[in-house]
Amino acid sequence: MESSTRRQATRQKLYEAAVTLIAEQGFSATTVDEIAERAGVAKGTVYYNFASKSVLFEELLRHGVGLLTASLREASEKTAASGGSKIDALDAMIRAGLVFIDRYPAFTQLYVAELWRTNRAWQSTLAVVRQEAVAVVENVLRDAVEGGELSEEIDIPLTAAALVGMVLVAALDWQAFQPERSLDDVHAALSRLLQGRVTGGR
DSSP states (O other): OOOHHHHHHHHHHHHHHHHHHHHHHOTTTOOHHHHHHHHTSOHHHHHHHOSSHHHHHHHHHHHHHHHHHHHHHHHHHHHHHTTOOHHHHHHHHHHHHHHHHHHOHHHHHHHHHHHTOOSOTTHHHHHHHHHHHHHHHHHHHHHHHHTTSSOTTSOHHHHHHHHHHHHHHHHHHHHHHOTTSOHHHHHHHHHHHHTTTTSSOO
Protein backbone atom coordinates (compact mmCIF):
# COMPACT_ATOMS: atom_id res chain seq x y z
CA MET A 1 0.00 0.00 0.00
CA GLU A 2 1.43 3.39 -1.00
CA SER A 3 2.04 5.79 1.87
CA SER A 4 -0.05 8.97 1.73
CA THR A 5 3.06 11.19 1.43
CA ARG A 6 4.30 9.15 -1.48
CA ARG A 7 0.85 9.21 -3.07
CA GLN A 8 0.75 13.01 -2.69
CA ALA A 9 4.15 13.27 -4.37
CA THR A 10 2.97 11.07 -7.25
CA ARG A 11 -0.19 13.15 -7.65
CA GLN A 12 1.89 16.32 -7.65
CA LYS A 13 4.05 14.90 -10.47
CA LEU A 14 0.93 13.96 -12.43
CA TYR A 15 -0.59 17.43 -11.93
CA GLU A 16 2.59 19.09 -13.16
CA ALA A 17 2.84 16.82 -16.20
CA ALA A 18 -0.84 17.23 -17.06
CA VAL A 19 -0.92 20.99 -16.65
CA THR A 20 2.12 21.52 -18.88
CA LEU A 21 0.92 19.16 -21.59
CA ILE A 22 -2.64 20.50 -21.59
CA ALA A 23 -1.37 24.10 -21.70
CA GLU A 24 0.89 23.14 -24.62
CA GLN A 25 -1.54 21.14 -26.73
CA GLY A 26 -5.05 21.34 -25.29
CA PHE A 27 -7.09 18.90 -23.24
CA SER A 28 -8.44 16.73 -26.07
CA ALA A 29 -5.06 16.21 -27.69
CA THR A 30 -3.37 15.17 -24.44
CA THR A 31 -3.38 11.44 -23.70
CA VAL A 32 -2.99 9.58 -20.41
CA ASP A 33 0.06 7.87 -21.95
CA GLU A 34 1.74 11.24 -22.48
CA ILE A 35 0.88 12.40 -18.96
CA ALA A 36 2.37 9.21 -17.49
CA GLU A 37 5.48 9.52 -19.65
CA ARG A 38 6.01 13.19 -18.78
CA ALA A 39 5.55 12.42 -15.07
CA GLY A 40 7.92 9.46 -15.31
CA VAL A 41 5.38 6.94 -14.01
CA ALA A 42 3.62 3.88 -15.42
CA LYS A 43 0.27 4.44 -17.13
CA GLY A 44 -1.40 2.26 -14.48
CA THR A 45 -0.25 4.73 -11.83
CA VAL A 46 -2.38 7.44 -13.44
CA TYR A 47 -5.48 5.24 -13.27
CA TYR A 48 -4.59 4.10 -9.76
CA ASN A 49 -4.68 7.75 -8.64
CA PHE A 50 -7.42 9.10 -10.90
CA ALA A 51 -10.33 7.24 -12.49
CA SER A 52 -9.87 9.03 -15.83
CA LYS A 53 -8.16 11.90 -17.58
CA SER A 54 -11.25 14.00 -16.86
CA VAL A 55 -11.10 13.26 -13.14
CA LEU A 56 -7.37 14.05 -13.12
CA PHE A 57 -8.11 17.38 -14.75
CA GLU A 58 -10.95 18.19 -12.36
CA GLU A 59 -8.70 17.43 -9.38
CA LEU A 60 -5.95 19.51 -10.97
CA LEU A 61 -8.27 22.54 -11.18
CA ARG A 62 -9.37 21.98 -7.59
CA HIS A 63 -5.77 21.63 -6.42
CA GLY A 64 -4.44 24.67 -8.31
CA VAL A 65 -7.24 27.06 -7.40
CA GLY A 66 -7.02 25.74 -3.82
CA LEU A 67 -3.35 26.82 -3.71
CA LEU A 68 -4.28 30.25 -5.06
CA THR A 69 -7.12 30.65 -2.54
CA ALA A 70 -4.80 29.70 0.32
CA SER A 71 -2.17 32.23 -0.76
CA LEU A 72 -4.79 35.01 -1.05
CA ARG A 73 -6.12 34.18 2.41
CA GLU A 74 -2.62 34.11 3.86
CA ALA A 75 -1.81 37.54 2.35
CA SER A 76 -4.97 38.99 3.86
CA GLU A 77 -4.35 37.45 7.30
CA LYS A 78 -0.70 38.59 7.40
CA THR A 79 -1.77 42.16 6.62
CA ALA A 80 -4.38 42.09 9.38
CA ALA A 81 -1.84 40.67 11.83
CA SER A 82 0.59 43.50 11.09
CA GLY A 83 -2.14 46.13 11.56
CA GLY A 84 -2.57 47.03 7.89
CA SER A 85 -5.78 48.42 6.40
CA LYS A 86 -8.20 46.46 4.21
CA ILE A 87 -6.83 48.29 1.17
CA ASP A 88 -3.36 47.10 2.22
CA ALA A 89 -4.80 43.58 2.43
CA LEU A 90 -6.21 43.83 -1.11
CA ASP A 91 -2.85 45.13 -2.29
CA ALA A 92 -1.07 42.20 -0.62
CA MET A 93 -3.56 39.83 -2.29
CA ILE A 94 -2.81 41.31 -5.71
CA ARG A 95 0.86 40.63 -5.06
CA ALA A 96 0.13 37.09 -3.84
CA GLY A 97 -1.87 36.48 -7.03
CA LEU A 98 1.03 37.69 -9.18
CA VAL A 99 3.50 35.52 -7.27
CA PHE A 100 1.21 32.50 -7.74
CA ILE A 101 0.85 33.12 -11.48
CA ASP A 102 4.58 33.70 -11.85
CA ARG A 103 5.13 30.34 -10.20
CA TYR A 104 2.39 28.43 -12.04
CA PRO A 105 2.04 30.11 -15.45
CA ALA A 106 0.85 26.99 -17.29
CA PHE A 107 -1.86 26.34 -14.70
CA THR A 108 -3.04 29.95 -14.91
CA GLN A 109 -3.28 29.84 -18.72
CA LEU A 110 -5.25 26.67 -18.45
CA TYR A 111 -7.59 27.99 -15.77
CA VAL A 112 -8.33 31.19 -17.68
CA ALA A 113 -8.98 29.22 -20.89
CA GLU A 114 -11.29 26.77 -19.13
CA LEU A 115 -13.36 29.43 -17.38
CA TRP A 116 -15.10 30.33 -20.64
CA ARG A 117 -15.81 26.83 -21.93
CA THR A 118 -19.34 25.79 -21.20
CA ASN A 119 -19.75 22.13 -22.09
CA ARG A 120 -17.16 20.55 -19.84
CA ALA A 121 -17.89 17.86 -17.28
CA TRP A 122 -16.00 19.83 -14.62
CA GLN A 123 -17.83 23.11 -15.17
CA SER A 124 -19.57 22.89 -11.80
CA THR A 125 -16.29 22.10 -10.01
CA LEU A 126 -14.71 25.09 -11.71
CA ALA A 127 -17.58 27.32 -10.61
CA VAL A 128 -17.18 26.14 -7.02
CA VAL A 129 -13.40 26.61 -6.83
CA ARG A 130 -13.57 29.97 -8.61
CA GLN A 131 -16.15 31.11 -6.07
CA GLU A 132 -13.87 30.05 -3.20
CA ALA A 133 -11.05 32.24 -4.51
CA VAL A 134 -13.35 35.19 -5.26
CA ALA A 135 -15.02 34.85 -1.82
CA VAL A 136 -11.70 35.59 -0.09
CA VAL A 137 -11.58 38.91 -1.95
CA GLU A 138 -15.30 39.57 -1.34
CA ASN A 139 -14.82 39.18 2.42
CA VAL A 140 -12.05 41.76 2.51
CA LEU A 141 -14.09 44.16 0.35
CA ARG A 142 -17.10 43.70 2.66
CA ASP A 143 -14.94 44.50 5.70
CA ALA A 144 -13.50 47.54 3.89
CA VAL A 145 -17.01 48.87 3.19
CA GLU A 146 -18.12 48.22 6.78
CA GLY A 147 -15.00 49.94 8.13
CA GLY A 148 -15.57 52.99 5.92
CA GLU A 149 -12.45 52.42 3.80
CA LEU A 150 -14.49 51.87 0.64
CA SER A 151 -17.70 53.40 -0.63
CA GLU A 152 -20.96 51.66 0.23
CA GLU A 153 -21.88 52.02 -3.43
CA ILE A 154 -19.49 49.34 -4.62
CA ASP A 155 -20.91 46.12 -5.99
CA ILE A 156 -18.96 43.58 -3.92
CA PRO A 157 -19.33 40.39 -6.05
CA LEU A 158 -18.55 42.22 -9.27
CA THR A 159 -15.67 44.22 -7.79
CA ALA A 160 -14.14 41.04 -6.36
CA ALA A 161 -14.46 39.28 -9.73
CA ALA A 162 -12.98 42.34 -11.46
CA LEU A 163 -9.95 42.39 -9.12
CA VAL A 164 -9.30 38.67 -9.61
CA GLY A 165 -9.78 39.04 -13.37
CA MET A 166 -7.48 42.04 -13.52
CA VAL A 167 -4.68 40.15 -11.78
CA LEU A 168 -5.12 37.00 -13.90
CA VAL A 169 -5.24 38.76 -17.25
CA ALA A 170 -2.60 41.38 -16.46
CA ALA A 171 -0.23 38.67 -15.24
CA LEU A 172 -0.73 36.53 -18.35
CA ASP A 173 -0.22 39.60 -20.51
CA TRP A 174 2.97 40.39 -18.55
CA GLN A 175 4.33 36.89 -19.10
CA ALA A 176 3.39 36.62 -22.74
CA PHE A 177 4.13 40.13 -24.00
CA GLN A 178 6.15 42.06 -21.40
CA PRO A 179 8.34 39.40 -19.75
CA GLU A 180 11.18 41.86 -19.24
CA ARG A 181 9.15 43.64 -16.54
CA SER A 182 9.69 42.69 -12.91
CA LEU A 183 7.00 41.43 -10.55
CA ASP A 184 7.43 44.63 -8.48
CA ASP A 185 6.83 46.70 -11.58
CA VAL A 186 3.61 44.86 -12.50
CA HIS A 187 2.42 44.94 -8.88
CA ALA A 188 3.02 48.71 -8.68
CA ALA A 189 0.90 49.29 -11.79
CA LEU A 190 -2.02 47.22 -10.46
CA SER A 191 -1.62 48.80 -7.03
CA ARG A 192 -2.17 52.25 -8.55
CA LEU A 193 -5.38 51.00 -10.14
CA LEU A 194 -6.59 49.53 -6.87
CA GLN A 195 -5.91 52.74 -5.00
CA GLY A 196 -7.54 54.95 -7.59
CA ARG A 197 -4.32 56.75 -8.39
CA VAL A 198 -4.71 56.53 -12.15
CA THR A 199 -6.63 59.80 -12.43
CA GLY A 200 -4.82 63.13 -11.87
CA GLY A 201 -4.77 64.98 -8.56
CA ARG A 202 -3.70 63.22 -5.29
